[in-house]
Amino acid sequence: MTDLIFAATCDLAGKVRGKAFPADQLDKRLKRGVGWTPTNVQITCFDSIAESPFAALGDLLLVPDSGATVAADFGGSTERFMLGDIVTLDGAPWELCTRALLRSALERLQRVGGVSLLAAFEHEFQLTSGGSLLNEAYGRAGFEAQRGLCEALMAHLAQAGLSPDSIMKEYGPNQYEVVIGPEKGVRAADAAVMVRELTRATARHAGDRATYAPILDPASVGNGVHIHMSFLDAAGESATYDPDGVCGMSELTAAFSAGVLRYLDSILALTAPSVVSYLRLTPHRWSAAYNNLGFRDREASLRVCPVTAKDPASIARQFNIEYRAADAAACPHLALAAVVHAGCQGIEQGLRPPDPTEEDLSLLSAADLEARGFVRLPETLEAALARFEANDTVRGWFPDVFAPVYLAHKQAEIAHVAEMDAAARCAAYSQTY
Ligand code: GLU
Numbered sequence: 001m002t003d004l005i006f007a008a009t010c011d012l013a014g015k016v017r018g019k020a021f022p023a024d025q026l027d028k029r030l031k032r033g034v035g036w037t038p039t040n041v042q043i044t045c046f047d048s049i050a051e052s053p054f055a056a057l058g059d060l061l062l063v064p065d066s067g068a069t070v071a072a073d074f075g076g077s078t079e080r081f082m083l084g085d086i087v088t089l090d091g092a093p094w095e096l097c098t099r100a101l102l103r104s105a106l107e108r109l110q111r112v113g114g115v116s117l118l119a120a121f122e123h124e125f126q127l128t129s130g131g132s133l134l135n136e137a138y139g140r141a142g143f144e145a146q147r148g149l150c151e152a153l154m155a156h157l158a159q160a161g162l163s164p165d166s167i168m169k170e171y172g173p174n175q176y177e178v179v180i181g182p183e184k185g186v187r188a189a190d191a192a193v194m195v196r197e198l199t200r201a202t203a204r205h206a207g208d209r210a211t212y213a214p215i216l217d218p219a220s221v222g223n224g225v226h227i228h229m230s231f232l233d234a235a236g237e238s239a240t241y242d243p244d245g246v247c248g249m250s251e252l253t254a255a256f257s258a259g260v261l262r263y264l265d266s267i268l269a270l271t272a273p274s275v276v277s278y279l280r281l282t283p284h285r286w287s288a289a290y291n292n293l294g295f296r297d298r299e300a301s302l303r304v305c306p307v308t309a310k311d312p313a314s315i316a317r318q319f320n321i322e323y324r325a326a327d328a329a330a331c332p333h334l335a336l337a338a339v340v341h342a343g344c345q346g347i348e349q350g351l352r353p354p355d356p357t358e359e360d361l362s363l364l365s366a367a368d369l370e371a372r373g374f375v376r377l378p379e380t381l382e383a384a385l386a387r388f389e390a391n392d393t394v395r396g397w398f399p400d401v402f403a404p405v406y407l408a409h410k411q412a413e414i415a416h417v418a419e420m421d422a423a424a425r426c427a428a429y430s431q432t433y
């Protein structure tokens with residue numbers, strides 16, 4: 001047997017694709033990578049190929065990063081993969097590499113805010129072949145039914161160098177939630193990819209199947225991805241908290257939050273990028289339906305999280321804001337890049353956040369919503385893409401080639417499910433995520 005390492009990228013479709021090479025060639029591959037094709041970026045989550053400006057032309061390299069290595073031991077077999085960067089043959093970052101897109105957003109944050117980002121992705125998923133576990137929302141029996149899978153998953157996350165935080169039986173049927181500790185910069189998005197891949201692998205080895213599809217049943221709850229963010233200044237101290245700020249936010253956090261909320265309708269197509277994502281983003285599902293700031297409000301798209309620490313230094317370290325309008329159809333790098341750019345825009349423009357909400361916004365009229373600075377978020381992927389396309393500021397955060405490629409990509413995905421009803425769409429997405 002030859003040990004193989006899978007060099008991987010998480011692409012515009014949020015899929016993890018790449019090529020494997022013999023492990024004893026690692027030194028060479030760390031320098032030269034494996035060959036990659038520009039048009040691969042247009043492979044949708046359903047394996048159709050969207051219109052590509054690159055056609056059959058061009059060559060790229062996918063270079064594995066030794067700092068993003070996973071080796072998960074399944075007792076008898078090991079799954080090895082390394083996330084990497086897509087570069088041109090000259091070694092320059094490729095414009096559509098999702099890690100490069102995130103890196104440039106993080107550099108902007110450093111430039112305009114003088115801070116680096118700490119982020120933790122909180123994930124919900126569902127097991128699909130385990131039989132229906134009824135009446136077990138947050139239940140112990142529901143947890144025990146999958147204790148083996150949960151323990152194996154947490155071990156694999158630790159092996160990958162991540163910090164397992166907690167795991168539980170979530171509210172929905174066969175739904176679980178896994179939480180890891182925060183990571184710095186690009187590593188936070190890498191970690192999200194690792195969580196998803198290791199969950200799927202662990203379930204597969206247990207004879208089950210895990211899906212991160214945004215929603216499995218239009219009448220039930222969705223699988224959210226909640227992105228927790230905090231900021232570190234040059235000295236490595238938390239720059240997120242100010243006891244005298246709005247909901248405890250520092251000036252920087254408040255402006256960042258205001259930017260995210262101001263541009264949320266135009267970045268939604270990047271953070272909730274599937275057709276069925278919009279079945280989840282409806283009121284009363286504890287997801288996100290408005291561009292509101294939540295204080296102790298899980299119906300908010302951006303939530304100021306509670307802090308349990310008591311001393312000022314620990315409070316400052318724990319304090320974070322949570323972006324809830326994301327799901328796992330989104331590449332974590334791309335989703336985080338969009339949120340960070342929106343936050344940077346808020347910092348640059350010196351925006352102030354709206355008042356936090358603690359009420360049911362679905363009861364307000366459109367006029368009342370508008371008067372208070374809130375909008376109902378786009379209700380379809382088409383509408384979200386139209387907002388993205390129409391927003392020059394948002395498109396301008398990305399290289400020129402990004403918007404036309406992304407829009408064509410998503411049109412091909414939409415075409416794939418166009419004739420299906422909502423249930424069939426959920427089923428199709430559950431097969432790919
Ligand atoms: N399932 C909800 C979502 O789609 C989140 C529930 C929770 O607050 O954990 O985002």
Ligand code: MG
Pocket residue numbers: 124170177
């Ligand atoms: Mg949850």
